[in-house]
Amino acid sequence: MVLTTLLDAIFQIISILINAYIWIIIIHSLILLIAPPFHHHPIMQTLDRLTRPAYFKIRKYIPTIYNGIDFAPLIVLIGLKFLDLFLIRLILQTLQG
Template identity: 35%
Template sequence: MLIISQFFVAMSEVLDIALELYKWIVIASALISFVNPDPHNPNVKFLRNATEPVFRLIKRYIPTVIYNVDFAPFIVILIIIFLQRFLVPIIYNFGISLR
């Protein structure tokens, strides 16, 4: 049982790190959208490829453009924070309870 417990604890920590990293990718993508970046730049391509599928999913269900400002990155960041505060502790506590 200790191995399964450690697996869930480690999985919660890795998920928390991945969500934090993706949150910073979303922030960088939102900031880069304020300027006119070179679309052929590899960093810009990475940011767009990493965030646009999630933004499109949010835009499909929620109207995100208000007064010519796209709030999709803000909504994604709120979802990430919710997952970090709700899902990660549940997985962690489940792993601890298996000990």
């Protein structure tokens, strides 16, 4: 009972962190789309530092730029949403019985 509650809390926190990272990717992509000249702004540099590792891992295995459009954020978003909706929810449902 206690272990189940602890694991449930841990996976809920992981789900919240995944969703927060998804919003970071969305905000970063929208700012780059709307206002590319602000690339040297401290907020953009922070968002770059947060998103660049995930993009790098995807770009290492898959070419993500087609016709000048970078699809790395979309691929990362799909992967994170799959992780959240399928794996985390499956584990939570299994723990709850």
